[in-house]
Amino acid sequence: MRSLSLLKLLLPVLLIAPASAQLPTPTYGWNLGNTLEAVPSEGSWGPAATQNLINAVADAGFNTIRLPVAWDIHANQSTYQIDPVWMARVKQVVDWCYAKKLHVIINIHWDGGWLENNITDTVNPTINAKMQSYWTQIATAFAGYDDHLLFAGANEPNCKTAAEWATLRSYYNTFISAVRSTGGNNASRWLVIQGPDTNIDKTYDWVNTLPTDVTASRLMVEVHYYPYQWTLMTKDETWGKMFYFWGQGYHSPTMLDRNSTWGEEAYADEQFQKMATKFVSKGVPVIIGEWGAVKRTGYADLTGTELSRHLASRTFFSKTITDKANALxxxxxxxxxGGTGSNTMWLFDRSTGTMIDPDNINALTGGQALPPPGAGPNAPSGLAATATSSSQVGLTWADNAANEDGFELDQATNSTFTSGLVxxxxxxxxxxxxxGGLSAATTYYFRVRAVSSAGSSAYSGTASVTTQNAVVVPPPSVSPPASGGGGGGGGAPSRWFLGALAMAALLRRKQASRSALRSAGT
Known part of the structure; x- marks a missing residue:
């Protein structure tokens, strides 16, 4: 008992020992936003969720769905009992996700702000009671679901000071203990706690102590990522303008005041590295539960080539953030x-499941970004060569372009590609x-580049390989006579013996021929 008590005391002050996250690697995640968390009910902010939509998301290549859910507006405010019809509806959507083998995260979203807008320096008994009641009911309803399902305690808790973070951590303690107490798969289910404001800097500075959990290595931290002028800003202000273009290779040569001046690749590296250092390196997984950038298609000054540049840079942002996050x-x-028109992040038509933004979906699920307008294709990479015989070599490489017309593969016998170039x-x-058709025991050099009507990419790195030595087939060996001669031992006659017989017969014929000639001459 003494050692168990000591363990419980230590858990809150130690970051959890290394553990692997219960989400796919890499994670390609999508939010069903403005749907199950809509006020006063699903359908108020857009079409209701359908199985067809969930199927479309999975078929497009996403492997994780976050379900923002409102619970308080669907609960009796005297007893805090959640409407069973609503609970069944949420379960139905989760089941659709399970049918497509997706990982699912259920949270308590904004929900009228009963939690997120009321965090102070002290614990509010009513908020704490709701956390206890709602999460006990949610966890009980989903106790039989396996570890493809995760629970997240909140969404974007408004937490402005370290003291308020201490209060929020207390609410998380209630969330965690409520889930664990229901048993079943909830005893070991992954649970997600949100950093202050889900802000990376505040989370890095203030979250030095995780909430208490009797189950080791099953807590995750959530932050959100929205560099404002590029991702969310929808009108110019006196202090700054909207950014239309993101990424050093996608800046406009003419609309200079619309190029991002902060929040680009180096900023993402710095922000994500903070989370990797603070948590991931210590075995605490981190999710970027929300991120994105609005598509700007309704601006009078953003048309033609520059609109194409904006849309291409948005796919570059999507691919870059996806890759950088997963790498760490x-x-x-x-x-x-959802929603339509300008200043939205929607990917699918919520009514039909049709892809609305296929280029961005491709970039978000492991594909390539669109190149800037007029740019040649991206260079291939990872060229590797393997000798498969004395006259044949196998080559492989990664296609990093989305706009190539084809490839040019160079082969030479020197590294400067001036000798034997094909x-x-x-x-x-x-x-x-x-x-094929190569010479044996010879070193060859290869390089490849993508080509298009807009130009050629840089070459890949050079790969060299030496073909195998030619195989020399020796003549059949002649066995010496076996002991006793004549084929020996009653076995089959040896080739040597048969050859000797043939030679003897030949000699006899020649001798007979000479004798006949002598007789004829006399």
Whole structure:
């Protein structure tokens, strides 16, 4: 008992020992925003969720869905009992996700602000009681679901000071203990706690102590990522303008005041590294529960080539953040709130499931970003060569372009490609090639580049390989006569013996021929 008490005392002050996150690697996440959390009910802010929509999201390549959910507005305010019809509805959507083998995160979203807008320096008994009641009911309803389901305690808690963070952590203690007490799979389910304001800097500075959990290594931290002028700002202000273009390679040569001046690649590296250092390196997984950038299609000054540049830079933002986050062990989940027109982040038509933004979806699920207007294709990478015989080599590479017309593959016998140069033209999307007709035991050099009507990419790195030595087949060996001669031991006659017989017969014929000639001459 003494050792158990000591463990319980230590858990709150130690970051959890290393553990692996219960989300896919890499994570391609999507939010069902403005749907189950809508006030006063689902459908108030857009179409209700459908199985067809969930299927479309999974089929597009996403493997994780975050479900923002309102609970307080669906509960009796005297007893805090959640409407069973509403609970069944949320379960139905979760079941649709499970049918597509998706990972699912359920949270308590804004929900009228009963929690998120009322965090002070002291614990409010009513808020604490609701946390206890709601999470006990939610956890009980989903106790039989496996570890593809995660619970998140809040969404974006308004937490402005370290003292308020201490209060929020107390509410999280209630959330965690309520879930764990229901047993079943909830005893080991992954639970997600949100940092102050889900702000990366505040989370890095203030979250030095995780909430208490009797189950080790099952807590995750959530932050959100919205560099404002690029991602959310929808009108110019006296203090600054909207950014239309993101990424050093996507800046406009003419609309200079619309190029991002902060919040680009280096900023993402710095922000994400903070989370990796503070939490992931210590075994505490981190999710980027919301992130995205609005599509600006309704601005009079953003048309033609510059509109194409904006849309391309948005796909570059999507791919860059997805890749950078996953590389550091952070789990990115794109915010899609539905809606149509300009200044939205929607990816799918909520009524039909049709992809509205296929280029961005491709970038968010492991594909390539669109290049800037007029730019040539991106260079291939990872060229590797393997000798498969004395006259054949196998080549593979990564296609990093989305706009190539094909590839040019160079082969030479020196590294400067001035000796024995042979160039082969390959189709678009090619990522492998077998080269034959080569000389044995010879070193060859290869490089590949993408080509298009807009120009050629840089070459990939050079790969060199030496073909295998030629195989020399020796003549059949002649066995000496076996002991005793004549084929020996009653076995089959040896080749030597048969050859000797043939030679003897030949000699006899020659001797007979000479004798006949002598007789004829006399």
């Amino acid at each position: 062990g952070l789990k990115p989940i794109w915010w899609d709130a 160039t082969a033209t390959l189709a678009a999307n090619t990522t492998s090639r077998t080269v």
